[in-house]
Amino acid sequence: GQQLNQSPQSMFIQEGEDVSMNCTSSSIFNTWLWYKQDPGEGPVLLIALYKAGELTSNGRLTAQFGITRKDSFLNISASIPSDVGIYFCAGQGAAGNKLTFGGGTRVLVKP
């Protein structure tokens, strides 16, 4: 089946830093989605990407759909404490409506 590798698994941020994370797939996807999940809550959709090469921003967040259609990355600029949480990528292939999720990137605040 399709595999999504998301990295890093976790990262520490300091307020004001830029951070980035990425997902790579063994298969081609037609759609890439990025979600954020706070503890005990459902994931919230941040950005949706539909075309290879597409670069989309949502406030301080920027995501890109890789040219090969097998990868995507998410950048957070000038991080703030509320950016803490788990970020998931998800890909949707040509086969239909099943989403494949990455394992998540846990963003934590540097002590």
Place this chain on the structure above:
Amino acid sequence: DGGITQSPKYLFRKEGQNVTLSCEQNLNHDAMYWYRQDPGQGLRLIYYSQIVNDFQKGDIAEGYSVSREKKESFPLTVTSAQKNPTAFYLCASSRGPANEQFFGPGTRLTVL
């Protein structure tokens, strides 16, 4: 307000009992989904439904059952056949099968 509701937020059951988790949406979405999330893990698809009166097994359907009698509702039953039912259960919906999915707040099920 439009959205997806799941109830209850926390649910406790004794081993061997079936339990039904509720999911309702008023977004007029055709497709609905159930996912399971274990601590520190991603989401795994249990069942999905593209249209009323139709549903398909996902990747981990064993021990679960669903129904889709109304467009707005997609209840999930965790049966006694599910060997490790304690988990966080998430319901989602989308306008159609190729559209982005939106999630409910989740139900945390603990089987004692």
